[in-house]
Amino acid sequence: MGEISLKLNGKLETKDVADNTLLIDFIREHVGLTGTHVGCDTSQCGACVIHLDGVSVKACTMLAKQAEGSEIVTIEGLADGDELHPMQQAFHENHGLQCGFCTPGMVMSAVEMVTKNKNISEDEIRKGLEGNICRCTGYHNIVQSVKAGAAKMGG
Amino acid sequence: MYSTKYIKPNSTSEALEAIKSMGEGKFLAGGMTLIPTLKQRLASPDGLVDISGCDLDSISDEVDAIKIGAMTKHASVGESGLVKKAIPALAKLADGIGDRQVRNRGTLGGSVANNDPSACYPSAVLALKAIVHTNTRSIEADEFFTGMFETLLEENEIIEAISFSKPAKANYVKFPNPASRYAMVGVFVAQFNDGVRVAVTGAGEGGVFRHAEMEAALSSNYNADALSALEISSEGLISDLHASPEYRANLIKEMTKRAVV
Numbered sequence: 100m101g102e103i104s105l106k107l108n109g110k111l112e113t114k115d116v117a118d119n120t121l122l123i124d125f126i127r128e129h130v131g132l133t134g135t136h137v138g139c140d141t142s143q144c145g146a147c148v149i150h151l152d153g154v155s156v157k158a159c160t161m162l163a164k165q166a167e168g169s170e171i172v173t174i175e176g177l178a179d180g181d182e183l184h185p186m187q188q189a190f191h192e193n194h195g196l197q198c199g200f201c202t203p204g205m206v207m208s209a210v211e212m213v214t215k216n217k218n219i220s221e222d223e224i225r226k227g228l229e230g231n232i233c234r235c236t237g238y239h240n241i242v243q244s245v246k247a248g249a250a251k252m253g254g
Numbered sequence: 255m256y257s258t259k260y261i262k263p264n265s266t267s268e269a270l271e272a273i274k275s276m277g278e279g280k281f282l283a284g285g286m287t288l289i290p291t292l293k294q295r296l297a298s299p300d301g302l303v304d305i306s307g308c309d310l311d312s313i314s315d316e317v318d319a320i321k322i323g324a325m326t327k328h329a330s331v332g333e334s335g336l337v338k339k340a341i342p343a344l345a346k347l348a349d350g351i352g353d354r355q356v357r358n359r360g361t362l363g364g365s366v367a368n369n370d371p372s373a374c375y376p377s378a379v380l381a382l383k384a385i386v387h388t389n390t391r392s393i394e395a396d397e398f399f400t401g402m403f404e405t406l407l408e409e410n411e412i413i414e415a416i417s418f419s420k421p422a423k424a425n426y427v428k429f430p431n432p433a434s435r436y437a438m439v440g441v442f443v444a445q446f447n448d449g450v451r452v453a454v455t456g457a458g459e460g461g462v463f464r465h466a467e468m469e470a471a472l473s474s475n476y477n478a479d480a481l482s483a484l485e486i487s488s489e490g491l492i493s494d495l496h497a498s499p500e501y502r503a504n505l506i507k508e509m510t511k512r513a514v515v
Contacts, residue, residue, distance in 0.1 A: 118260040142290055148355060157355045160289045164260045230353025
């Protein structure tokens with residue numbers, strides 16, 4: 100056990116956790132933010148993607164302790180009050196989801212890759228989404244959503 | 255995951271102290287293999303020593319080589335202007351490992367120390383005549399890899415950096431498993447003034463290996479046609495649900511041809 104402290108969606112969170120606590124369990128169970136999902140729990144599906152100091156990572160494949168002192172943003176941290184983030188809005192408008200389970204991870208991956216590459220191409224979007232698996236949509240609408248989101252974000 | 259202890263020291267000397275204080279400790283680099291292994295309860299170390307705070311992530315130009323810190327992430331190698339300019343094939347390799355999130359966490363040293371038979375990096379280490387610098391010595395690539403998941407590293411020895419020789423020409427081509435993106439076969443070809451080196455990953459039962467016949471053929475004629483007449487033996491190649499040894503033998507030749515441009 101030991102105390103960890105990190106910023107989660109702008110708010111300082113300090114909690115006692117066991118050393119073997121996964122970051123995803125810290126976020127979902129200890130803090131209670133359940134927007135970030137556990138799909139495969141084996142680093143493949145990307146439903147658990149979050150931003151760690153501005154970089155997209157899979158929260159199921161990290162210990163909470165490894166995130167000590169970092170700034171984390173989850174899907175709950177994107178919207179501004181009732182106003183969706185442009186990428187969330189783009190997924191909504193382009194039917195970029197069906198069941199929605201993979202969507203938090205898709206959106207977090209999309210926001211990171213577009214933030215780093217404003218004029219992102221379709222090939223780059225598809226490569227960037229290799230770590231996110233969707234079992235319903237077949238990716239076409241997801242890619243369209245990311246394109247539209249990139250345009251909204253100033254691409 | 256079994257219960258374990260986590261420590262994050264600020265230097266390699268502190269890391270060595272920490273691991274010696276544990277019964278059976280493990281160094282934790284990017285964790286892209288170790289954390290899943292722990293989650294499956296395939297390992298139960300008494301403690302984990304996270305070496306991400308030990309300042310081992312710089313990339314420098316050493317005239318004849320590019321030296322990359324062990325904790326440099328795949329994404330950083332893939333994006334590095336220095337690497338792209340001196341050894342573009344190495345940047346390309348790093349940019350094709352796993353997926354975006356794996357590249358944002360996984361490290362050069364972690365991959366090389368683990369020596370997964372299907373990992374990409376070991377082929378670059380072997381083909382680019384790399385030197386593996388640890389806290390106690392410098393090891394030549396030809397000596398370093400000793401078998402599947404086996405290296406010359408002693409217990410409590412940390413890789414600090416790896417120097418990759420700059421080739422005249424090099425390329426890496428892999429046939430990725432469509433789900434995991436691990437190499438079903440990956441071939442790193444590097445041309446130096448004194449000959450061509452061809453390292454194959456994803457295929458050998460003993461892990462990464464050099465292919466003497468292809469090296470000889472390409473050293474006398476650096477052209478894909480020079481490989482046409484070669485018969486690639488399937489002996490000692492991996493057999494699993496993804497591919498037979500014969501299929502992998504064919505992929506070795508095909509990937510090498512694609513790499514020679």
